[in-house]
Amino acid sequence: MRKELNASWEWQPGCFDRLLRSDESLHEKWLYIQENPVRAGFVQEWKDWPYRFEFNDEQ
Numbered sequence: 001m002r003k004e005l006n007a008s009w010e011w012q013p014g015c016f017d018r019l020l021r022s023d024e025s026l027h028e029k030w031l032y033i034q035e036n037p038v039r040a041g042f043v044q045e046w047k048d049w050p051y052r053f054e055f056n057d058e059q
Contacts, residue, residue, distance in 0.1 A: 037049040046052060 034046045034052065037043050037052075038046055043049050
């Protein structure tokens with residue numbers, strides 16, 4: 001797809017895509033992603049990140 005779009009970017013070495021196979025897996029991944037700004041030291045809590053999107057866990 002990247003070649004068809006004539007994109008100039010490349011994936012990072014060692015990076016791979018993942019298939020999410022269940023809602024539980026999706027929720028685990030979302031919790032991990034939501035903590036990225038905290039791990040990077042940008043904010044103290046994920047709720048402080050101004051660009052956040054909260055995961056709706058209701059079915």
